[in-house]
Structure formats: C-alpha cells, structure tokens
C-alpha cells in the first residue's frame with residue numbers, strides 16, 4: 001500500500017487496544033503476515049543496491065517539520081514504511097555488496113528480533129529482566145572462555161556470581177572499547193591515601209596526585225577511530241592517543257612500539273606520561289590483520305599498562321580452531337572487545353567487552369536507590385549504559401543454531417572467497433593487490449596492466465639504483481603516477497556508486513609497498529556466505545569495465561608525466 005496514511009479520530013479505546021494482544025491471533029497474524037511479506041519482498045527484489053532515489057529526493061520525502069497530530073491506521077503506516085523506507089534501503093545482504101562489515105544475516109535473526117521486542121526486557125535490572133539476565137551472563141561466560149581459557153572452576157564459580165561481572169554486553173564495539181578504557185583509566189589512578197580515585201576526583205586531580213602531566217593510550221596506525229572517541233569522552237584528549245606505525249602487513253611495528261614506550265617513560269617529549277593502556281588489534285578495520293598480541297601484551301605488562309585487545313572485527317574467529325593461533329597472546333589481555341554484528345552474523349547491533357580479571361568491572365560499579373541497589377543482583381551495576389535490550393539473545397541462539405562447527409564452515413567460505421577474489425583480480429591484470437589479510441578484507445586498486453608493470457619496474461630499479469639522482473627521479477615518477485592512479489580510483493569508486501549493481505568501499509593506506517605515499521584502495525569485505533564466484537566475477541567485471549572507460553581521462557596526464565619511460569600506456 002502506498003499513499004498518505006489516513007488520519008483517524010483520537011480515541012482512548014482504540015489506543016488501549018494497541019497495547020493488548022488480541023484475544024484471537026487473527027489480527028496480530030494479519031499484520032505480522034503483511035510485515036513478513038514486506039520483508040520478504042525486500043529480499044526478493046532485484047535492481048540497484050542503494051535504490052535509484054537521490055539524497056535530495058529522500059530529504060524531500062522526509063521533510064515534515066512537526067510531529068503528527070492525530071493517530072493513523074497501522075496498515076497505512078506499514079504501507080508508508082514500505083514505500084518510503086524499505087524500498088530505499090541499502091541491500092547489505094546482496095551477494096554483490098561486499099563493501100562493509102555489515103552483511104547478510106540468517107533469516108532466523110529477524111524472528112529473534114521479534115521475540116526481543118515482544119518480551120521487551122530491560123537488562124538494567126532483574127526486576128525487568130529475569131531469565132534474560134542469566135542468558136546474558138551465560139553468553140558472556142562462553143565468550144570469556146573462548147578468549148581467556150580460564151579453568152572450569154573459574155567459570156563454575158563466576159558464571160552467575162552476582163558479585164562480579166566477567167564482561168558487559170554493549171550497544172556496539174565503540175561502547176565496548178569505551179568501557180575497557182574507562183576501567184583502564186580507573187585502574188591507572190586508583191584511590192591512594194586521601195586521594196579517592198579518579199572516578200571521584202576527576203582527571204586533573206588524578207594526574208596531579210600521581211605526578212603526571214597526561215595519560216596516554218598507544219595503538220597502531222590502523223586503530224579504529226572509536227579509540228580516539230573514547231579518549232575524548234574520558235577527558236584524556238584525542239591527541240593523547242599515540243599511534244605507532246605498522247609494518248608491511250599492517251601490524252603494529254613492535255620495535256617502534258618499544259621505542260615509543262621508552263621515550264614516554266623517559267619523558268623525552270617534555271611530558272610526564274602515564275601509559276594507561278596499550279591496544280592490540282585483532283582484525284584491523286581497513287585491512288583485516290592481527291597484531292602480534294604476544295609481543296604487544298609483553299610490552300604493555302612491562303610498562304605496567306592495561307592491555308586491551310580490540311577484537312571487534314576478528315574476535316569471533318576464536319570459535320574456530322584453525323584461526324586460534326593468529327590470536328596467540330590474547331589470553332594475556334586485561335580486556336577484549338568483540339562485536340556480534342560482525343563475524344557472528346547478528347543484526348545491528350551488539351558488542352561485548354570481556355575482562356580477564358572478574359573483579360575489574362567493580363572499579364566502575366555504581367548503584368542507585370530505586371534500582372541497581374548496592375546489594376542487588378542487577379546487571380546494570382556494572383555497565384556504562386542504563387536501559388539495554390535483550391540483544392544477547394541473538395548471539396546466544398546463533399551459537400546454538402550454527403555452532404562452532406557451523407561458524408568454522410562460514411569462515412572457511414569467507415577465506416576461500418577472499419582467496420578466489422584475489423586470484424581473479426591478479427589474473428585480470430588491471431588490478432593490483434595491496435594487502436595480505438588474515439581475516440577476509442582485501443585492499444586493491446584498478447590500474448591498467450601496462451601502468452602497473454611500469455610502476456613495478458621502477459620500484460625494482462629504485463631498489464637497486466646506485467646513483468642517488470636516478471633513485472630520486474624514479475621516486476618522483478612513482479609518486480606522480482600514484483597520484484594519477486589515486487584520482488582514477490576515487491572516480492571509479494564514484495562510478496561504481498552510480499552504476500549501483502555492485503558495491504565495495506574505499507579507503508586510503510600509507511602502509512602499502514609505496515609507503516609512505518598514501519594510496520587510494522578499494523576495500524572488499526568478503527564474509528557473505530551467498531557471495532560466490534559468479535558474484536565475484538560480476539563485481540570484478542564491472543570495476544574493470546568502468547575503470548577502462550575512465551582511464552582515457554587520466555592517460556594523457558600519465559603519458560605526459562612518464563614521457564619516454566611510460567611505455568605503451
């Protein structure tokens with residue numbers, strides 16, 4: 001149904017009925033069926049990934065500046081949702097949509113969302129969340145065990161022990177990371193004599209009491225921006241998130257980390273810095289790589305800093321034996337964050353943050369007189385968030401329905417898809433692969449074969465060049481060609497959006513073989529179990545076709561620049 005929803009007379013009897021489950025299931029099922037049909041249609045529909053509607057057109061559809069006065073029929077509003085919202089939503093579940101971590105979800109998740117809404121539990125307190133509080137704690141214990149592998153006795157004692165919390169379920173990875181840094185900050189500036197601890201006294205007094213001028217967090221250049229947000233919110237300051245360069249595999253450069261820590265400890269930058277946390281990344285957002293967690297953890301321990309592992313992207317791979325070696329050292333972390341809406345294939349959104357020490361969350365424990373009383377068993381005593389949905393039902397059920405073996409098969413498919421796409425791009429010739437992912441994210445760019453070969457030859461020659469002038473000249477040429485190819489890939493990415501039959505994302509990396517020059521790369525996240533070779537073929541063919549169509553626009557600049565050394569571009 002389309003058109004404007006019909007306004008009806010405001011009437012309390014009608015409104016009260018909206019809150020009561022009908023005696024006969026017919027009415028409920030009638031709307032339910034309509035809704036399920038709408039959802040089903042959305043998945044069946046062919047056509048563009050983003051819908052053809054423009055953003056200005058959308059802003060004209062949603063331009064009502066005041067709240068509706070009267071009630072409207074549910075049926076009409078559902079129709080409006082269909083024509084205005086569903087029809088113009090992004091088909092993130094499409095096998096041709098391989099641009100972001102947001103991907104296809106199993107259909108049973110939609111039904112679980114209905115249960116969550118129907119029960120409407122509020123996880124903040126036991127008075128509004130009975131069995132669901134226990135489900136959440138069980139899920140947290142499962143995830144904790146995957147990461148920290150503590151003893152049977154430890155889990156038996158703590159799984160449902162209301163005096164401690166092994167972790168928190170959060171809205172997302174950003175809040176999971178935030179919670180980890182909040183705890184790290186409290187632990188860095190604990191109560192001491194008449195100093196009541198940072199949470200009471202604030203950052204300024206805490207620094208003065210302990211004789212520091214700032215608190216810092218160290219993370220690699222691939223760190224997610226949520227870490228800077230946390231530093232901002234925690235009053236540490238974004239500039240005090242210190243980024244350590246990465247190696248050619250996009251992993252934190254351990255030597256540089258060691259040097260940075262030493263510099264900080266010796267106060268060589270004129271500051272007295274407290275290292276609050278060192279962060280390892282287990283699945284970098286842009287490139288899908290995992291830091292050497294053993295080494296990063298060792299340095300954090302020596303520095304007396306909290307060791308946090310941001311495993312929002314990759315942490316769920318711990319479910320599968322063949323991936324566990326990549327995470328060696330994660331069990332030494334003080335805290336680990338993992339997103340369920342990434343590799344657990346849950347819908348938006350849910351994160352978890354886990355603490356090795358079951359008492360760590362007590363540093364941020366709070367209470368109130370009307371709920372989360374001091375001696376209550378309420379989950380909300382340990383969380384940053386207040387009211388929270390029963391989101392944990394989704395991963396809890398998914399881990400049963402799919403199981404560790406099932407996730408193993410899904411990740412194997414993701415790995416095979418990543419390898420297959422790499423091979424296809426390499427075979428085509430007009431693409432260059434620019435990363436070596438461990439976890440399903442491929443960075444590459446469109447570059448006509450002859451330009452790619454020319455750049456390769458220049459790179460080789462530069463590496464062996466004896467004359468400094470020749471090396472410098474080659475360096476200049478490489479830079480200029482890359483600048484042209486960067487512009488080409490930005491334009492190609494825009495053309496892909498217009499074409500709208502396939503989708504990959506785009507980022508800029510300083511860590512490719514052209515380092516330190518920043519290179520524009522296309523980014524494919526290859527986790528959708530429905531993405532097969534045929535879909536990959538379409539994605540690649542579209543990019544190749546559009547790239548070749550755009551190339552003449554850039555070729556003149558390339559030929560002018562490369563001159564006689566440009567070859568037959």
Ligand SMILES: Cc1ncc(COP(=O)(O)O)c(C=O)c1O
Nearest residue numbers: 172173174224226285310312313
């Ligand atoms: C490594 C990493 N950390 C943190 C986050 C933030 O997660 P969210 O978007 O759930 O807040 C992301 C998101 O992509 C991520 O990849």
